[in-house]
Amino acid sequence: MLRSRPIHLAGPENFELQRCPVPDLEDGEALVRIEMAALSAWQGMRTKDFRNFIRPFDIGELIGCDTFARVVESRCEALPVGAAVVGRQGWQDYAAVRPEEVSLASGDYTAEEWLTALSSPGQTPYLAFSQKVRPMPGETLVVTSAAGAVGSYAVQLGRLAGARVVGIAGGPEKSAFVRDRLGADAAVDYRSDAFADALAAACPDGVDLYFDTVGGPVADAVSENLAKRADILLVGRVAANNSVEPERDMANLRHVWSQEATIHAFNRYAYKDLYPQVIERLGALLRAGSLTMHNQVVDGMEQTPAALHDVLTGNHIGKMLVRYSESGADRL
Ligand SMILES: NC(=O)c1ccc[n+]([C@@H]2O[C@H](COP(=O)([O-])OP(=O)(O)OC[C@H]3O[C@@H](n4cnc5c(N)ncnc54)[C@H](OP(=O)(O)O)[C@@H]3O)[C@@H](O)[C@H]2O)c1
Known part of the structure; x- marks a missing residue:
């Protein structure tokens, strides 16, 4: 308790x-x-x-x-x-x-x-991608907390959709996991001093879709790399929730505005009716070995x-x- x-x-x-x-x-x-x-x-x-x-x-x-x-x-x-x-x-x-x-x-x-896979971690990115913004083949998808529960499925589902996936995680061990075990095309360590440069290098054509679970300074860094008319899926706010100042969050909307990006707030609970069919689909992907x-x-x-x-x-x-x-x- x-x-x-x-x-x-x-x-x-x-x-x-x-x-x-x-x-x-x-x-x-x-x-x-x-x-x-x-x-x-x-x-x-x-x-x-x-x-x-x-x-x-x-x-x-x-x-x-x-x-x-x-x-x-x-x-x-x-x-x-x-x-x-x-x-x-x-x-x-x-x-x-x-x-x-x-x-x-x-x-x-x-x-x-x-x-x-069949619950919130798998369902959240599955529903966000199928109901809000679909990652498109060849487009760049950036996923935060990529080595975490939700993020690890967002990376895998983004790859299955054919997107070029860049995962952001804390530390070299997690970055290696995101790249080598989850199959991201690139992984960037947000705790590294070279984060901003590494992120820009990993997204040479800009970020088309941003799966944002953390907000805060990481979101600001991603926003500097947004492609024209990018989409942002607001899925969580770990940085603000964990902070002693939870009301402070993403500050820089300048690039969101200048790139004419669209922010989509997402909440899994809005799609309860779809849970049975999403479980069936995620189960099929698990059984086929397409999701780990x-x-x-x-x-x-x-x-x-x-x-x-x-x-x-x-x-x-x-x-x-x-x-x-x-x-x-x-x-x-
Ligand atoms: N919208 C929805 O329907 C929905 C559903 C489920 C979950 N969510 C949200 O999705 C997010 C992830 O949930 P989860 O259960 O999968 O957690 P998780 O990713 O397993 O754990 C949270 C991770 O956030 C990272 N983190 C912590 N503080 C950070 C900071 N200041 N800046 C950047 N990264 C930080 C840490 O990873 P590193 O070591 O990589 O920093 C930590 O492991 C949460 O915000 C949760 O509320 C939303």
Whole structure:
């Protein structure tokens, strides 16, 4: 649970582990045992007291996050014992759920696949590209936090669409990962002193599409390289959310104006109706080997706050997952 609000980045000191009884079931409910939890930058954002597309967590509130769980007891026909479900049950071992709070995790996919390629990390760029701006063959697509959960799929999906992809990430190790493992045409380290020159060199014809997950100074640097009538997908604001001054963000709109660029704000939750077909499509890409998962899995509920801190500081590659129990290991 959230114990206190961080000034900068959420870490173990801001959370508290509480023991409480496993809930009793009412008619229409099922008890699920959570097997895996997915950690994301937005959970860090919600520990702070400012409003984005979703309200902050309250002090004392359970931290919500996407989970993969299994039904261990049921008073609900739609959720039989043994069924696997995905939902937003958060940082806890057990939860009483109603059918409308979860989706059956049907099909032959693993917990990791359900929480990454088929969930927010894969769905976000898939929907942004299919519903807002499609990367076009030969055009230059720039992706920020490219070694992270969402960014790693944005790079891969951009490549599949035929775009020339330039990934931006923090540090040489992540840059190598973006280029060598994700297949980006170029990778640029935004923490390097040579960032501005390296970015310009990687985008000789300008940036046609910018998949912006961080904002701040990195976005300013990208804006200096925009091609004429470029498109900007505003997907996230990690730099501002992590900052002690969250209201300060991208300052330089001069190049956006002079290049007649278009900014498209994107929110995945606006496309809930499309989730089933997007899952089907992403599943097909996974099965065909066209998309690969890159996850970091840590074990144990107690590790969750430190693992979230790693996500916020960038001390991870791909998606950060925490295993709470082995599949089917626990039966009441
Ligand atoms: N719009 C939507 O529907 C939607 C859906 C899902 C996620 N999102 C957004 O997508 C973004 C990425 O989420 P995620 O879960 O995939 O997180 P993530 O990329 O796995 O983790 C965040 C990364 O941001 C980078 N970062 C941190 N501070 C930075 C700074 N000041 N400047 C530049 N980069 C910084 C770090 O990577 P480095 O080590 O490379 O710096 C860190 O690993 C978040 O903003 C999230 O809110 C939006």
